[in-house]
Amino acid sequence: MQICRIIQLTAAEKGKYFRGWFSMIDIRNVYKEYGTDIVALKNINLEIDRGEFVFVVGSSGAGKSTLLKLLHMDARPTRGSIKVFGRDITRLKNREVPLLRRNLGMVFQDFHLLSDRNVFENVAFALRVIGTPPREIRKRVPLSLELVGLKDKAFKRPDELSGGEQQRVCVARAIVNRPAVLMADEPTGNLDPNTSMGIMKLFHEINIRGTTLIVATHAKELVDHFQKRVIVVENGAVVSDRERGVYINAH
Template sequence: MIKFENVTKVYNNNVLALSNVNIEIDNGEFVFLVGPSGAGKSTFIKILLKEVEPSSGTVIVNDTNLTEIKRGEVPYYRRKIGVVFQDFRLIPSLNVYENVAFAMRVIGASSREIRKKVPTVLSLVGLSKKYKAFPNELSGGEQQRVSLARAIVNNPSLLIADEPTGNLDPETTLEIMDILQDINRAGTTIVMATHAKDIVDNMKKRVIAIEKGTVARDEQRGRYGYED
């Protein structure tokens, strides 16, 4: 699913963000990406999303060589990836149903497909009764559920979660993690960047720890191992 081969990223201000990173993530894995602030996790994610280019090395995602695809192909590549952010990034003028449907409209789904799929996904994240609500009428946890629904409505093979529980209380965090586990069990590969030590330690999934731009640790059923 994901292969980083000798990937280095140096920004224009000579900041070394990643240094000779080699990582392979198999289809269907659930992987935590951990490390101190500024370690390189955000750069790793930005490279996956084709938001920044590596300075050297090769990145392959789902058989697509990111160092070779043309600029015009990037939007089509991103359609195969679901993304969930800490700050939700919902469209405030659209209600719950419309926010999720928007992701389908972008890829040209028909109205019939949207009417069939959106209610199913909202049911999965427990928001069937809130489909008419607007983002400002929802709690933080509910907004993140909408974000999750939007991220998976197009059946992505890969879901990237960037600090998805960072703004949530402990109880809501557990609920979001349960949903992510259900999504993973259904076959979606998940890469989740987080500082949430308790989540990482309790779930006992694969942990890739990045420190000063290098892979400091890569363990199956690992632990967080850092104090920020």
């Protein structure tokens, strides 16, 4: 009887087995201090897996934005390690940072659209500046705009669109390069509740298609509605982290 078998894995199987070895994002003992007395984040430990949908909630100034900034390499932590795709990004060389960012889409509260060009060009801009061939741009931008439901507004200027539509353009721009992770910092802060719900549903759909979502927000109703993992940050520390959570106020 054969007890021990050595199995040769195919490439597809390798992907399946080894993917679980590391989390997509692994934050260990991270501190972020500004100067000597301002502590923005203290002892953060988080793991976010591939394909997760995570809400980061907390009051203004609690450290949500700082957390996203660290992931996006907008700032470097004072201490601790942050592994993204298994690599410690705190040790990244400056010239490697852009390459990391191409895999991490970002959406902001203020839309940051370029008012001197139309929707198509705004989305195409993200591809153009990383040297994507025009043929590829013509193919990918419409796909991205279709996903966010703005295919027929491609040639409108941002100021001709509603707030919700403008934010959708930002989402299209953030995902047009097919990043593994999409992060949003207060994406609905400037939008009314109905429009906000639309944006969240869009995020949900993007998540279903395989992109990991990290959304920092303090829109309670939305968080409660979606029943996703909720990480609560207060005063720079994680005070709660639960699956299928609801928005709880630490105070």
